[in-house]
Amino acid sequence: MAEWSIWRALEEWRSKKHELNPVFARAGIFSDFETQINRIALDLRRAPPTPPLFSGDEHRDREELGRFRDGFYRHYDETLYKVETLLSHAWVPEAEPIAGEVRMELLQLRGQLRSAAGKVPDFSRLEQLLWHYARLDHPQHPIPSELLAERRRMLIDIAGYPLTVQHAVSEPYNDTVPPLASDDFRQQYAEHLQAYLDTPWLHCQIVTNWFVTLALDAALASKKRDVADEMRLAAMLPNRWPSLSRWASFEHADQVWYLLIACVAIGALFVEWWWLAIPGMVWLALSKGAHRRERKQIELKREQIASRAMLIKKVRDRFKTGHTSLEKLAYQLKQLDERGEYFDDNVYAALKLHHHDA
Template identity: 50%
Template structure:
């Protein structure tokens, strides 16, 4: 469901900066077009230059007449040039045929001004075409209101999703988005990223930057959490001393319960003088103590490596977010930090390639 506070945040961003203007324009939102059309219509109604008075000097009158015709042409050509620039600005793609009709009308008016110097042509059709182009209500134009409404919904739901995540992260009790860094968030992120990549009309540098930075933030949060989790760090070892926690990692305090049972069994065996049972149990317990001490040292060493990787990723992330690193360079750095490609999925690298093209 569309969150219209996110829509308002996107509107504020569009009004302050220009990156989102092409996206909003394709959804039929471009206030600057209306302003330009109004200026063009006002300029067309301005009083054109008046013909010079006849002085009786033939050469002088011809020169003055030529200057008058040039000024008369310039007077209207400025508005026609603005109209040409107008239809080349981003707008609803389905309005392109009306834009072509505006360009054809501009050429017709220029021809009329050239063939009839000093005579004001009829601008009625031209003004009507500009109005139809702006309002999307030309009889030959079929732009369903539902189409524009759907595009506006996608702007809020897809382009604005990174902003929704930022707002959710700032509100501890907001459960609209899964906590960043969790597996549920990773699944939600890549689902949204697939939607973004599948909507070419939404593609722009700033939205791609939001998604890429959000992916880096999520991985950074997860790595920091993993570095502080002893069970996760231990699970990264290929060879571990056999214990109950290795077989049942979800069982809480598995090792404590297992070794407590072994100690009780060893005590019972010693007091009952079952030496063939007691000696192996005591030996196993001593070996386990040494193994767990070694594993503790390995965990601390591995934790330092994970913290160093997180710190390196933080530097890479900050340089990219600050615009000091290109998407291509970021992809190269991340492939070095994650040679197996397990941390970032292929859609993420497709996003970086897209951002590189948009940039």
């Protein structure tokens, strides 16, 4: 999957899930900044309330003048409050010094509005600071472009990894990602999940859900592989009858093993080597019974794994549709994977990232 495709997929998710906005913002991407600053600038240029006309009644004129001063202050304070709200949004952490200057300017402007009621302050410096804050180009607080480029690369490579896998799995001839049931994929997934856990600014429940869902998909793929792999099923059985397939992995190993024993036993009968023929025939008879028993055990094991695969699929589907919380999923995963075969400590660590958000 090309980078532009990953980025497009991330943008589509961001347009649907606003929880991703803080993650993009820390990489210097916040498309609504310029619109909000333009609205703030427009509000600051609105005509303020006009002073009242004096009636000659000192008490009444004093009340009207007080109302005018309060209205004049509120007229601009509402816009200044919008600036504070803008600063409260997630943004590049290195832009905090610029935000500090904006807050100092807000204090000065409010002081001017209180001390010189009716006189419109100069908002040009505030607007200039806001544009520096949005464009990250303050001359006294430079932010290296390489820093933002590196964060956007991490956003693609780490947070976008589950989307990359999802895209690769959906295309039958896409081999950019190893099969989900392979050891190579498990190692690749573990590396990306560890990188995600080590990057706090990427932490978002949406991305965490992607990684956890991918772990469930990999576990389900492994179960499906086990169901279809006869040799893996046989290797899972305890106390197997000795046969060549226990040590050799080539196809039809057991058939070759029994054919060899049969040939030796028949040959021993012809030459009347009873000490070899009788044990060989007894071994073949016992092997036949053991083989039938193993076949029953293999089919039983297949049914057990298939049942567990259906359960994993059900858990995955309920979690993907939002019907299962992270805490409940952690409990279910421990029940599904008691031996820790599919879900390691990092998966459970990811599930604990957002317990306070539940």
